[in-house]
Amino acid sequence: MKLAAGVIIVxxxxxxxxxxxxxxxxxxxxxxxxxxxxxxxxxxxxxAKKLRASLNKKCGYPRFTFTEINFKRCRYxxxxxxxxxxxxxxxxxxxxxxxxxxxxxxxxxxxxxx
Numbered sequence: 001m002k003l004a005a006g007v008i009i010v011x012x013x014x015x016x017x018x019x020x021x022x023x024x025x026x027x028x029x030x031x032x033x034x035x036x037x038x039x040x041x042x043x044x045x046x047x048a049k050k051l052r053a054s055l056n057k058k059c060g061y062p063r064f065t066f067t068e069i070n071f072k073r074c075r076y077x078x079x080x081x082x083x084x085x086x087x088x089x090x091x092x093x094x095x096x097x098x099x100x101x102x103x104x105x106x107x108x109x110x111x112x113x114x
Contacts, residue, residue, distance in 0.1 A: 033068035033077060042071070042100045051096070064088070071098040074105035 034040065036055075040048040055066035059078030067087070068077040074092040079085065091108045092098070098110035105111075 033070045033075075035068055036066050040069070040071070043097055047097070058090070059088075072110055074098055074108050074110055 036052060039045070040051070043051070052066060055069070055076050055078075059066045062081060063084070064078040064080050066076060067079045069092075070076070071092075074096065075089050076092060078088045078090065080087075092105045094104070094106050096105040097103070098105050099112075102113050103110050104113065
């Protein structure tokens with residue numbers, strides 16, 4: 001009984017913490033983390049390749065590797081390789097493209113250019 005109540009409380013807290021839709025995004029740019037191997041829908045493949053290489057370097061490759069990215073929240077994840085399986089979530093640099101309308105990351109948010 002206590003476990004079920006705890007699960008319900010956690011579910012309610014998650015619902016309260018969810019953000020509403022961001023007008024910066026069209027529906028095809030995910031608000032969830034995108035696995036590192038998938039296409040980034042709003043940027044050319046050459047630019048995406050450079051971003052992946054940069055994020056792998058920032059993660060500390062070869063000990064950690066870039067695994068996922070969330071453009072809506074301007075965050076990416078690094079995961080340990082080998083026996084160290086820790087996951088770390090970090091903010092994308094300001095100026096990183098995050099949307100189809102020319103939006104870019106600023107302070108951890110995807111914002112339109114003024």
